Amino acid sequence: MSTAQFFFGYFAVMLTGLSVLVVTRKDPIHSVLWMLVLFVHIAGLYLFLNAEFLAAVQIIVYAGAILVLFLFVIMLLNLRNEERVKKFQTQWPLGAGAGALLAIFLCLIVGKVIVLAPLGRYSEDAVNGDGNLMAIGKILYTEYLFPFEVASLVLLVAIIGAVVLAKRRLE
């Protein structure tokens, strides 16, 4: 077993175990904190795949912004009396069965995936020449300029929508 396979095995075991922890904890705070550990491991996996920019974005946006938003909402809702009740719905075996079936099908389908597409020109050496960030920036601001602008519009709508939804009614 090579070193790369050993590290992948570590990440695979940790990511699977942390995912199970995230969806089974009773207290939402614990769930969110396990999610934080999960995001750090996903960022490690991105570094492993030579995606340094995305590893940084994963930490900054997911761990820094989205999870803090979740924590603030849990704090605002003050859910102490909700935690003592049962945590799964009555039809949870059906949901678990559907998830297990989905996992089996997906693994059967992608277990023997063969990639026939021609390789692109961004090989590891080509990207490492002037860095992952510069390579992504060059594509993002030329080929994907219009989707980039649309993404800014999506964020603007999200800001306005969140404020409008959560504000108190003005009498």
Next chain:
Amino acid sequence: MVPLNWYIILSAIMFSIGVVGFLARRNLIIMFISIELMLNSVNISLVAYSHYLQSLRGQILVFFIITVAAAEAAIGLAIIIAFYKNNPTIKVDEINLLKG
């Protein structure tokens, strides 16, 4: 060298765990966290394809998925707060106003 299939299978397993969490839990916030888990598992498979195909398109796509996930989390949590003001519960089986 790690085969591409391993990443895709890891991504599939994480996605399925997210699906189970979404279908089985009663807590609305944990259902939202399960959605984030599913989005992240898809991101892993996209980055793996991007690496193995030597193309950066997968990483660009992940960038946009993170944008949409941030927007979705903000709007979804705002909806939860707006609902909680009228009806103080976040148990999904007690949110049945559309049941008729």
